[in-house]
Amino acid sequence: MAIDSPPLGMVQSRTMPDHSLPPGGSFAPLQLPRLVPQLIGRCDRGRLTISQGKVHRFVWFEHGRMMAITSSIEEEKLGSWLVERGQIHRRDLDEALRFKAQDQRLGTMLVERHLLTADRLCQELELLTLHLAARLTFEGGAYDTEEDRHLPGDAIAIDYEPTAVFAAAVQHAPDTGQFERLTGGERTWMATPHAALAELEGGLGGIEKFLLSQLTQPRTLAELRDAVPQKPREVPRALTWLVVQGLAYERSTTAVAAEPAFPPANPRLRQLLTQIDPRPRRKLVASGGTQRTPLPQEPELDYDQAEEHKTKAYEVLRDGGDPRQAHKLLAKAVEVAPDATALTVLAELEMHNPLWRPRALERLKQATAMAPNHTSAWLALANYWSLRLQPDKQRRCLERILSYEPRNREARQTLELLITTTS
Incomplete structure (x- = not known):
């Protein structure tokens, strides 16, 4: 069972850290899975203490990913879990604990003493993690964020995507x-x-x-x-x-x-839509016009139809219509007549779905290659790297904008904030 690759798709509505969230607060059942990605993206590493009644569970995280979930109660600790599930005998566990050094990992010691195979240890760690994640999901409680807390030396770190853990917990509970x-x-x-x-x-x-x-x-x-x-x-x-x-x-x-409704609630997408000429563009083949490179044959769509698809898609988005319709129109259009603006709008739509972000990245790379000074594409690319928690790449995109548009307020303010938060 691979927690990072559950059989069902996953979507996060907001993966950017929400700095308006207080570091501590309360939550109702089913709410914590939506809070965790925002909370753990606010600092490089730390610990969320989740209090549910008299039980305290801990989410350890680094760079936006969950490293482990641990518990304060004995039956939810690895040793007792293995005994309860019949993987090891209590006397073997007690003997191992007697000889275990303070920072030595219990799981590693059990494998070295041939009480457990490495594969079985990984499987049991995943099952225990899903059990703890289910408890965090199905019960309400309170949370508190502690920054710069390191995973204890005797704990086993397993790198998890937060959304994947909670999705798998629901599926397997x-x-x-x-x-x-x-x-x-x-x-x-x-x-x-x-x-x-x-x-x-x-x-x-x-x-x-x-x-x-x-x-x-x-x-x-x-x-x-x-x-x-x-x-x-x-x-x-x-x-x-x-x-x-x-x-x-x-x-x-x-x-x-x-x-907010989606889209054009995205401010950058709304601004980009206002800059688009609502009239369909036509191929410039007359004297003095720019000859387009011949495009691959598309049996269902020609160039003029592609431009009409773009116009219709922009109208749908401006009017707050169905984004699925706009996505279908633009996706077909850019196959025949790609341009930086259409690619950027399409990528902005697709970035709302984590499963589509690699596709959005390719579209933005194509957009910036076609139009090296297309500011909206560079801003969208900076946003992409922000979602991926890669501030160096985000910074380079913003610096690229300022190299040819030094008065761009959004790029400058974002860069200043990025420098402040990463210094």
Whole structure:
């Protein structure tokens, strides 16, 4: 089981650290998976202390990734977990603990003493991590952020993508009624604006994709079950997974429901759209015009149709229409008639889905190669590297803008903030 590669796709609505979040606070069930990526992106390393009743669990992180989840209670520690699951005997564990040095890793010692194979150790660590992540997901509590805290020397670090951990935890947790308890009753659910692009990727499972199609209008769990009479028992878990992934939200949850509409809520995308000439461009083949390099044959779309597709896509985005329609139009258009502006708008759309970010990166590279001084493309590329937590590459993009447009306020202010936060 590879936690970083779960079978279902994953989307994060906001991966940039939210500095308006307080370092400590409370959360309701199902909310922590959406908070963790924002909290752990605020500093290079540290620890989240999660208090749920009398139990304290700890999320250790470095550079935006979870390094481990540990617990204060004995039964959720590695040794007791292995004993409870019949992987080692209690007397063997007690003997190993007697001889273990303070900073020596228990798992490593168990492997060296041939009490456990390395493969089994990794499998059990993943299962224990999923168990702890499920507890963090299904229960409310309080959190506190401590910066510059290092993982203890006796703990085993496993590098995790936060969203992947919580998604896998929902998928693998035994159903003891918690999914029904968390999503049932009078609660109504809707798809978030970010779900539109997720459906296009095709990484969603069949039931999750169908539920999203139903959640364009408020729906209760009972109504969703009625829509899937063949798999009524699977609906609560699938709905929980969509909520944890940020693809659905409880309609009465004002914090999530108040997120701005998408798009053109993205300020940079809105500004770029205002600069686009609404008239379709035509190929310049007359005397004095610029001859375009012949494009590959496209049986379903010619150059003029591609330009019309772009115009229609921009109109859809300006009017706050369906981003799926705009994405389809632009994706087809740039195959036939790519230009820096269309590639940048398309990349801005695709960056809202972590699964599409490699594709967005290629589009932005193409845009900056076609138009080396296209500021919107460089700003989008800087944003991409910010999402990837690579400040050096982000800085180089901003410096590139200032090399030919030294008065660009957005690039200068972002660069100054970046220097301040990384120094």
